[in-house]
Amino acid sequence: MSLTDERPVVKPRWYARLPVVRQLRQSVGLQRGMLVAGLVITGFFILVAILAPFIAPYGFSQLRDAHGNFGAQDPPSAAHWLGTTVGGYDVLARVIWGRRRRCS
Structure with missing residues (x-):
């Protein structure tokens, strides 16, 4: 070679x-x-x-929609798939937006 x-x-x-x-x-x-x-x-x-802004049903800190307040500790429903928190926030929206939030 x-x-x-x-x-x-x-x-x-x-x-x-x-x-x-x-x-x-x-x-x-x-x-x-x-x-x-x-x-x-x-x-x-x-x-x-x-894609959070496009797929989240509500904003991260949104407490009411066109029909009024969400209500505190509501169980899962058609309007709130994972229910709401004690403070009245939509759990699904907070889970989706939670990845985008920065720690203080």
Whole structure:
């Protein structure tokens, strides 16, 4: 063999150097399944946080709608899928908006 028969060194693409891609290629079986599930769940939460203004039924600190106050500690209903809090806030809206709020 001569030196000219060697293959040229190909630099891996930018995404192949990411730690997540490297771990995905090295993992097998249950480990790979758990990694993919974790990535999907994380992606879902990021998507919900980005789309919060469009999917939240009410604002984060909204206490009333067009019909009046929400009411305190209402059980889940068609208007409030997860019910309301002691303070009268919609729980679903606060869960969706909660990802976007900053800690003080």
